[in-house]
Amino acid sequence: AKYVYTWGAGKADGNGSMKALLGGKGANLAEMTRIGLPVPPGFTITTEVCTYYYANKRTYPAALQAQMEAGVANMEKIMGTKFGATNGMPLLVAVRSGARDSMPGMMDTILNLGLNDQTVISLENSTNNPRFAWDCYRRFIQMYGDVVLGVQKREGEDHEPFETVIEGFKHEKYHGDIEDSKLTADDQKELVKRFKALVLERTGKQFPNNPWDQLRGAAGAVFGSWMNDRAKVYRAKYNIPSEWGTAVNVQAMVFGNTGETSGSGVAFTRNPANGVNEFYGEFLINAQGEDVVAGVRTPEPVLELKKQMPKSYAELLKVRATLEKHFKDVQDIEFTIQEGKLFMLQTRNGKRTAAAALKFSIDMVKEKLIDWKTAITRNPADQLEQLLAPIFDLAEVKKASVIATGLPAGPGAATGKIYFNAERSVQAAEKGEKVLLVRVETSPEDLRGMIAAEGILTARGGVSSHAALVARQMGKVCVCGAAALQIDYDKKTVTVGGTTYHEGDFLSIDGTSGTVYAGQIKTAPSEIIAGLVNNDAAAKATEKFKSFTQLMKWCAQATKLSVRTNADTPEQTRIAVAFGAVGIGLTRTEHMFFEGDRIDAMREMILADSLAGREAALAKLLPYQRDDFYGIFKALKGFPATIRFLDPPLHEFLPHTKEQQMDLARKLSIPVEKIMHRVHELHEFNPMLGFRGCRLGIKYPEITAMQARAVIEAAVKAKKDGIKSKPEIMIPLVGFKKELDLQVAIVHEVAAKVFAEQKTKVEYSVGTMIEVPRGALTADEIAQTAEFFSFGTNDLTQTCLGMSRDDSGSFLAPYQEAEVFKKNPFASVDQTGVGQLMKIAIEKGSKTRPGIKLGICGEHGGDPDSVKFCHKIGLTYVSCSPYRVPVARLAAAQAAI
Numbered sequence: 001a002k003y004v005y006t007w008g009a010g011k012a013d014g015n016g017s018m019k020a021l022l023g024g025k026g027a028n029l030a031e032m033t034r035i036g037l038p039v040p041p042g043f044t045i046t047t048e049v050c051t052y053y054y055a056n057k058r059t060y061p062a063a064l065q066a067q068m069e070a071g072v073a074n075m076e077k078i079m080g081t082k083f084g085a086t087n088g089m090p091l092l093v094a095v096r097s098g099a100r101d102s103m104p105g106m107m108d109t110i111l112n113l114g115l116n117d118q119t120v121i122s123l124e125n126s127t128n129n130p131r132f133a134w135d136c137y138r139r140f141i142q143m144y145g146d147v148v149l150g151v152q153k154r155e156g157e158d159h160e161p162f163e164t165v166i167e168g169f170k171h172e173k174y175h176g177d178i179e180d181s182k183l184t185a186d187d188q189k190e191l192v193k194r195f196k197a198l199v200l201e202r203t204g205k206q207f208p209n210n211p212w213d214q215l216r217g218a219a220g221a222v223f224g225s226w227m228n229d230r231a232k233v234y235r236a237k238y239n240i241p242s243e244w245g246t247a248v249n250v251q252a253m254v255f256g257n258t259g260e261t262s263g264s265g266v267a268f269t270r271n272p273a274n275g276v277n278e279f280y281g282e283f284l285i286n287a288q289g290e291d292v293v294a295g296v297r298t299p300e301p302v303l304e305l306k307k308q309m310p311k312s313y314a315e316l317l318k319v320r321a322t323l324e325k326h327f328k329d330v331q332d333i334e335f336t337i338q339e340g341k342l343f344m345l346q347t348r349n350g351k352r353t354a355a356a357a358l359k360f361s362i363d364m365v366k367e368k369l370i371d372w373k374t375a376i377t378r379n380p381a382d383q384l385e386q387l388l389a390p391i392f393d394l395a396e397v398k399k400a401s402v403i404a405t406g407l408p409a410g411p412g413a414a415t416g417k418i419y420f421n422a423e424r425s426v427q428a429a430e431k432g433e434k435v436l437l438v439r440v441e442t443s444p445e446d447l448r449g450m451i452a453a454e455g456i457l458t459a460r461g462g463v464s465s466h467a468a469l470v471a472r473q474m475g476k477v478c479v480c481g482a483a484a485l486q487i488d489y490d491k492k493t494v495t496v497g498g499t500t501y502h503e504g505d506f507l508s509i510d511g512t513s514g515t516v517y518a519g520q521i522k523t524a525p526s527e528i529i530a531g532l533v534n535n536d537a538a539a540k541a542t543e544k545f546k547s548f549t550q551l552m553k554w555c556a557q558a559t560k561l562s563v564r565t566n567a568d569t570p571e572q573t574r575i576a577v578a579f580g581a582v583g584i585g586l587t588r589t590e591h592m593f594f595e596g597d598r599i600d601a602m603r604e605m606i607l608a609d610s611l612a613g614r615e616a617a618l619a620k621l622l623p624y625q626r627d628d629f630y631g632i633f634k635a636l637k638g639f640p641a642t643i644r645f646l647d648p649p650l651h652e653f654l655p656h657t658k659e660q661q662m663d664l665a666r667k668l669s670i671p672v673e674k675i676m677h678r679v680h681e682l683h684e685f686n687p688m689l690g691f692r693g694c695r696l697g698i699k700y701p702e703i704t705a706m707q708a709r710a711v712i713e714a715a716v717k718a719k720k721d722g723i724k725s726k727p728e729i730m731i732p733l734v735g736f737k738k739e740l741d742l743q744v745a746i747v748h749e750v751a752a753k754v755f756a757e758q759k760t761k762v763e764y765s766v767g768t769m770i771e772v773p774r775g776a777l778t779a780d781e782i783a784q785t786a787e788f789f790s791f792g793t794n795d796l797t798q799t800c801l802g803m804s805r806d807d808s809g810s811f812l813a814p815y816q817e818a819e820v821f822k823k824n825p826f827a828s829v830d831q832t833g834v835g836q837l838m839k840i841a842i843e844k845g846s847k848t849r850p851g852i853k854l855g856i857c858g859e860h861g862g863d864p865d866s867v868k869f870c871h872k873i874g875l876t877y878v879s880c881s882p883y884r885v886p887v888a889r890l891a892a893a894q895a896a897i
């Protein structure tokens with residue numbers, strides 16, 4: 001088998017498309033060589049060797065050594081040097097890791113490999129530059145000692161051991177008062193001696209002298225680093241499978257540290273932070289690449305090269321243009337200039353912020369570098385929310401201290417004074433304070449506090465917990481499940497890491513990353529929200545706004561899957577429509593009772609122990625619902641509205657504390673004992689699997705009747721006012737056709753009554769949620785009654801996995817770490833399990849009712865991977881919270897390209 005791919009002198013075994021085998025770095029080095037750029041020769045040891053290495057107790061395939069020798073010989077021929085030469089110029093190499101995507105956390109680079117006590121002399125003699133030769137050797141021992149031999153900071157040590165030796169020496173000889181670059185050849189020689197002694201002391205072994213031992217050791221360190229903790233954590237975070245493995249790149253050294261006509265730099269072909277089309281980067285004269293990133297010396301902006309090395313700069317600009325033209329994307333490059341001659345050491349697609357990605361994509365279409373469809377793919381859907389979110393001032397975030405992390409549940413940045421209940425939050429907000437609502441978990445009572453707050457922080461709950469979905473729906477910043485927080489409601493404090501924060505103290509949360517910071521951090525709103533939602537003219541004039549709307553236009557052209565929204569109020573609807581939603585996929589009617597007195601009527605209804613009591617409460621609820629539906633129809637401008645009938649998990653709606661119970665008793669003028677008794681009666685061990693969904697309407701048909709009346713009356717009123725509406729009534733938690741039949745009969749009966757009363761008719765349809773496995777498995781039967789399906793993947797996930805959506809926070813992290821599943825199944829559809837239920841339901845449902853309208857309204861409807869999956873399995877639409885509509889639109893368009 002071929003394990004080694006060489007490149008050099010315009011020829012390469014590999015090319016840019018072979019990233020799986022050669023890693024990103026190796027593939028692009030081959031590609032750059034092929035297009036004639038000045039790349040020092042080298043070879044890549046493939047990712048298959050990494051796989052072999054782990055499958056065979058960390059050993060190598062037998063054929064590898066000979067292939068590596070051939071690779072070294074190829075470099076020697078091109079460079080005119082010799083690996084391990086004791087006479088004449090020795091070949092020195094750089095060894096670097098190279099996964100498919102570059103991965104911080106893995107071994108990075110070892111430079112100057114091949115030096116030993118003999119070859120350093122031949123380097124000195126052939127360059128006639130002793131200071132340079134010994135500087136290289138000293139650097140090599142330091143890097144190799146650190147990375148390969150593990151001579152690193154131990155517990156209790158403040159500095160890296162090699163740095164400690166350097167500092168000690170500088171102090172001894174120069175009283176500490178000298179820059180590294182001013183050290184003489186003799187100084188470096190002395191450091192080499194001390195470094196070797198350090199290696200011996202720390203490892204019990206001599207520093208390896210044989211260049212081939214060095215090379216095998218370095219390759220082993222690269223493969224070994226694939227499984228180190230940092231790399232594993234990074235892979236988990238970005239869903240990189242451990243099977244991929246890394247490649248190893250061995251490349252002939254060129255030297256940026258030979259003197260004042262040499263240097264090293266890193267650059268982006270355009271600005272990766274704001275997207276501006278300017279050459280952006282930094283360099284250091286008389287330095288090796290590592291110095292630029294290490295931060296020991298302060299590098300200069302790459303534009304300065306124009307003055308200092310005009311010829312090389314001109315050459316570099318040419319390379320910049322060639323690279324962009326060839327790769328058709330912004331590149332992140334490393335280069336070295338050796339005595340005025342430019343060499344390219346790396347190129348890759350540059351990592352970028354969402355704002356930069358947007359600008360790059362729009363600009364490159366204008367420049368005719370890419371077409372509009374490619375532009376759509378250049379904007380990562382999971383990053384798009386960055387553009388909508390208020391942001392922290394980057395410089396300030398660097399200074400801030402992280403006190404906890406939780407789940408990134410509502411993107412954006414929020415800073416404010418902490419308050420521990422809704423009441424106090426509202427009061428503080430009314431006084432003009434910026435508020436962070438901090439709760440163990442949230443419940444409907446908190447809603448007012450959530451509205452008043454800039455952000456919401458909870459110690460418990462997952463990404464589909466109540467706090468999270470309500471926050472997202474409102475566009476609130478939210479971090480939930482920050483388990484390290486110890487919240488004491490009585491004392492009004494939160495304690496974390498030994499520090500206690502009191503009511504009114506400042507905290508800041510980043511709902512895009514899930515980070516909690518101490519203190520206050522400055523924020524700014526997004527122009528896109530200001531333009532689309534607030535109709536702010538200045539915001540609309542910004543380039544960012546224009547680019548964003550252009551991108552959304554392209555998305556509309558490409559997409560097959562349409563995007564609706566989960567909205568419970570006319571305001572949320574208005575926002576979603578402004579973002580391009582073409583209807584409501586889910587109105588949770590129980591959410592309409594979160595506000596003010598409404599929850600009292602709702603509680604009265606739940607707690608009533610007689611038909612008369614319930615009907616009295618329902619009569620209070622009816623006008624609220626009718627008005628809300630009317631408002632929503634109006635905001636929808638003729639788009640359809642899927643209205644889901646009551647599905648209140650009882651634990652979310654019952655008054656739990658004595659205080660709440662007394663309060664309610666007063667309002668209803670009944671003894672508190674009666675309420676306590678009823679709450680006790682209604683207590684459920686498993687409320688999520690309890691008395692909710694259509695079970696409510698089957699036991700109490702009058703509830704369904706009231707809701708049907710509210711919808712139909714609202715639609716009739718809208719019609720009379722000249723407003724078009726398309727109500728789609730949706731029955732939740734259906735597992736049996738009979739459940740749906742019973743509910744649908746009530747709806748039709750009430751509708752007929754209203755039509756007779758009002759002497760007019762409106763169109764409406766009745767369908768169901770598919771959110772329990774039995775519903776999916778018997779979809780053929782259910783579709784006889786249901787006119788449409790909408791997948792409630794929150795409950796479908798909960799019931800398919802047998803995993804509570806409210807309690808999974810406590811074991812999700814270890815599950816993801818152990819790779820039981822790669823992504824939180826409540827955030828991104830479990831395609832193999834839950835996805836299979838969906839496919840079954842689609843197939844069976846379509847057989848009974850060809851062309852049945854299919855949607856999804858679980859939280860997954862706004863997750864890019866899930867949206868792509870929904871496209872693939874043939875859904876009609878996805879529905880998500882208003883602020884995720886653009887994300888879903890982008891993902892849906894990408895799925896169609």
Ligand code: PEP
Nearest residue numbers: 771792793794795857858
């Ligand atoms: C669902 O279960 O996916 C759903 C949308 O309903 P809810 O989240 O209200 O239970």
Ligand code: MG
Nearest residue numbers: 771792794795
């Ligand atoms: Mg549900």
